Amino acid sequence: AASSIPREPGLDHTRALLREGYRYMPNRFAAHGTDIFATRLMFQSAICVYGESAARMFYTPGRFTRKLALPPNALLLLQDLGSVVMRDGEAHHRRKEMFMALMAPDSVQRLMELSAAQWRSRFAQWQGMSRIVLHEEAQAVLCRAACEWAGVPLDERTAVPRTREFAAMIDGAGTAGPRNWRGLMLRRHTERWARALIEEVRAGKLQPPAGSALAVMAGHEDSDGRLLDVKVAAVELINVLRPTVAVARFIVFGALAMHEHPEMRAILARGDAEFMEMFAQEVRRYYPFIPAVGGRALQAFDWSGHHFRAGDWVLLDLYGTNHDARLWRDPEAFRPERFRGWRSSGFDLIPQGAGDPHQGHRCPGEDITVGLLKTALCLLAGEIDYDVPQQDLSVPLSRMPTLPASGFVISRIRARR
Numbered sequence: 001a002a003s004s005i006p007r008e009p010g011l012d013h014t015r016a017l018l019r020e021g022y023r024y025m026p027n028r029f030a031a032h033g034t035d036i037f038a039t040r041l042m043f044q045s046a047i048c049v050y051g052e053s054a055a056r057m058f059y060t061p062g063r064f065t066r067k068l069a070l071p072p073n074a075l076l077l078l079q080d081l082g083s084v085v086m087r088d089g090e091a092h093h094r095r096k097e098m099f100m101a102l103m104a105p106d107s108v109q110r111l112m113e114l115s116a117a118q119w120r121s122r123f124a125q126w127q128g129m130s131r132i133v134l135h136e137e138a139q140a141v142l143c144r145a146a147c148e149w150a151g152v153p154l155d156e157r158t159a160v161p162r163t164r165e166f167a168a169m170i171d172g173a174g175t176a177g178p179r180n181w182r183g184l185m186l187r188r189h190t191e192r193w194a195r196a197l198i199e200e201v202r203a204g205k206l207q208p209p210a211g212s213a214l215a216v217m218a219g220h221e222d223s224d225g226r227l228l229d230v231k232v233a234a235v236e237l238i239n240v241l242r243p244t245v246a247v248a249r250f251i252v253f254g255a256l257a258m259h260e261h262p263e264m265r266a267i268l269a270r271g272d273a274e275f276m277e278m279f280a281q282e283v284r285r286y287y288p289f290i291p292a293v294g295g296r297a298l299q300a301f302d303w304s305g306h307h308f309r310a311g312d313w314v315l316l317d318l319y320g321t322n323h324d325a326r327l328w329r330d331p332e333a334f335r336p337e338r339f340r341g342w343r344s345s346g347f348d349l350i351p352q353g354a355g356d357p358h359q360g361h362r363c364p365g366e367d368i369t370v371g372l373l374k375t376a377l378c379l380l381a382g383e384i385d386y387d388v389p390q391q392d393l394s395v396p397l398s399r400m401p402t403l404p405a406s407g408f409v410i411s412r413i414r415a416r417r
């Protein structure tokens with residue numbers, strides 16, 4: 001029965017969530033000694049779960065909808081109304097395949113090459129500068145590479161505001177208040193720009209390469225055989241560009257890990273491909289990014305001794321699952337070696353969702369994310385040397401999404417060898 005699981009007493013716990021951030025759910029799973037508890041967030045009942053079994057439950061195809069499942073502000077910045085994530089069943093599947101089609105290996109490879117070229121041109125510029133903030137530079141690199149890959153024209157004049165807009169949307173995703181409003185304001189700008197691009201393609205004034213994201217979004221037909229609404233196509237284009245820029249966070253965390261483990265940086269600098277893969281996976285496991293995903297149950301079901309009713313709001317703790325001691329030995333240690341010979345069950349390492357991306361809402365961009373992270377770290381370790389001056393590198397777990405406070409400043413940048 002519903003009463004058998006631990007329940008946070010009181011009317012609302014949103015303040016505790018904002019105070020404790022990524023630790024809010026793990027703290028309570030630990031306190032209760034369970035993988036499930038009930039609470040109230042934004043004045044609504046929520047059931048929080050974590051772990052591999054919870055991920056299997058949550059990602060059972062067709063079990064949850066993302067409609068009315070996220071805090072509205074976060075929703076508008078991260079995953080848009082009318083977009084793929086808000087669809088269910090066959091309508092979702094058809095739209096999702098449009099994204100999966102962009103992730104063919106040769107397409108991913110091309111994005112890696114474009115990003116490497118952008119990094120190298122930045123490296124050349126940095127050598128004349130006293131210091132740079134890696135997070136800002138990584139966002140600039142990724143915005144330019146993503147647009148080029150997507151067939152989106154971007155000149156030096158538009159690259160800077162576009163980068164700033166994507167950055168603000170990502171940064172404002174987890175909050176209510178000024179950071180969020182800024183994101184919402186800038187996003188109207190970005191949407192207008194993206195709509196104009198779709199319209200230019202449809203009018204034949206712009207011809208992006210076949211198979212590029214812009215060409216695919218402009219030409220995609222939904223299940224009713226009609227082209228996507230311009231507004232929806234624009235939103236889906238942004239849904240490729242913006243999260244690609246967000247990979248900058250993982251790159252900064254990777255640079256932080258290299259700084260804290262110089263012996264690992266030395267292995268990466270030698271170009272050890274196997275270690276690079278393990279290191280990138282450990283960055284995605286260890287560092288906090290998207291704290292949780294939410295869904296509303298479409299039908300009643302039972303799990304872990306609890307009866308879920310249709311309409312229940314359930315939050316799966318991604319960060320908590322990536323730090324679950326039942327899955328990861330010594331989870332609070334940064335240890336790439338844990339991934340040697342590792343095979344995922346699909347429900348264990350879940351920074352970008354779980355299960356089969358073709359069947360559910362798991363992120364379609366994981367290959368891109370891992371590829372961009374490896375490309376960046378390989379170049380940062382192998383092609384340049386730099387100093388990491390005194391700065392605040394702490395990663396506040398109360399801020400969502402978080403980052404090293406300084407954004408990771410490096411100085412005295414010089415070419416290696």
Ligand code: HEM
Nearest residue numbers: 084085240243244246247289290293352353361362363365
């Ligand atoms: C969905 C995380 C990068 C495109 C998601 C979800 C998460 C996530 C947690 C939601 C899963 C769910 O609701 O069950 C991340 C993180 C990234 C990242 C941490 C690192 C930067 C990317 C990239 C792309 C992308 C590079 C570019 C194509 C999407 C799309 C969805 C999605 C389109 C919606 C999928 C659906 O509803 O079926 N991502 N993502 N993401 N992501 Fe990512």
